Each structure stands twice: as structure tokens, then as C-alpha cells.
Amino acid sequence: MEPLILLLRGVNVGGAGRLPMAEFRGMLAGLGLERVQTYIQSGNAVFFGNRAGLAARIADALKAGFGLRVPVFVLTLAEMTQVLAANPFAAEGAAHGAHVHVVFLQGDVRFDAGLVALATKGERFHMTDHAFYLQTPQGFGTSAVAAKLATYLKGELTARNQRSVTAILGLAQGLVAYRR
Numbered sequence: 001m002e003p004l005i006l007l008l009r010g011v012n013v014g015g016a017g018r019l020p021m022a023e024f025r026g027m028l029a030g031l032g033l034e035r036v037q038t039y040i041q042s043g044n045a046v047f048f049g050n051r052a053g054l055a056a057r058i059a060d061a062l063k064a065g066f067g068l069r070v071p072v073f074v075l076t077l078a079e080m081t082q083v084l085a086a087n088p089f090a091a092e093g094a095a096h097g098a099h100v101h102v103v104f105l106q107g108d109v110r111f112d113a114g115l116v117a118l119a120t121k122g123e124r125f126h127m128t129d130h131a132f133y134l135q136t137p138q139g140f141g142t143s144a145v146a147a148k149l150a151t152y153l154k155g156e157l158t159a160r161n162q163r164s165v166t167a168i169l170g171l172a173q174g175l176v177a178y179r180r
Helices: 021-030 054-066 077-085 090-095 113-118 162-179
Strands: 004-008 034-039 044-048 072-076 100-111 124-127 131-135 153-161
Touching (some): 004 054, 004 162, 021 044, 044 162, 054 072, 072 077, 090 100, 090 162, 100 162
Antiparallel strands (some): 004 044, 004 072, 100 131, 100 153, 124 131
């Protein structure tokens, strides 16, 4: 069984979407997921389980248990590995992991070309079917592109810096070693 990776959008960010991690892990285990581990406080988790219908079950449990309505992204280890491998700014991210961001896309996400005009100060981006990659040399918090992503990318998305994506992937790979 391949590990699964869960990413939630808008959890424990700026005081909104409060989700205690110990209770969150308990909720996931209560859904029958095994070897649940979380990474930092923003709704990242890895575990073993059956993917079929899982995103909807997690969304329902978050609403029922915590009153949260947030987008739920469930990826396989292979999918996360492919997304990270396709990052055209991987070298920059290796040097400055907090300046390169992976925006995970779900469903039919449309790109609005107006986003191009917002890129300044060496910012670069690239979009594939599964991710939007953004390099922000001056930082994510000062980026006009980052601030307007939800406006110019129509659809469900959640962002992580490359350092976090690499760490989450490492947790999932650790689960594989555990199963051996």
C-alpha cells in the first residue's frame, strides 16, 4: 500500500481555521487511516489508507468535528514526487526553500493571463496540470503574484514552500521504509 499525503488549505493561518494537530491526527485515525503523522501546524499529514472517497470523508469529518470547510487535497507518494520533480525552480528552491512555492491544483484550474503583469523583482512562475510553481526572491509575503493567486487561478489550490513540500515528501517516504 502506498502512503497518502493530505494537504488542507487555510488551516491555522493567521489565526483562522483553528485545527489542533493532536485532535486532527485522532480524527484521521478514526477514519481508519494508519500510521498518521502531521507536519507543522497547517493541515499536512501522511498516512496509509484507502484513497477512494477519502477527500470527501475527511472534508465531512473536518466540518462535523471542527466546523471547518476547507479544500482537501489527497495525493499519492508518486503524485507528490512527480509534482516536486517537475519544479522548474528546484535549484533555486534547494538554495532558498522558502522562496520557491508549489501551489497544488485540484480540478479544472484556469489560468488568467493578467497574473503575468504582477510578476516583479525577479519573480517567475510556471504552471502544469497539477501545480503552479512560483519563485519569489523577495519573499512570498511581499509578492503581488502570491497575493493574487486565488483571483487569477480559478479553482481549488493550496500553496506550500519547497522546504515544506520536501519535508512532507520525506515523511511519506519514511512510511514506505516502515512498511518494509
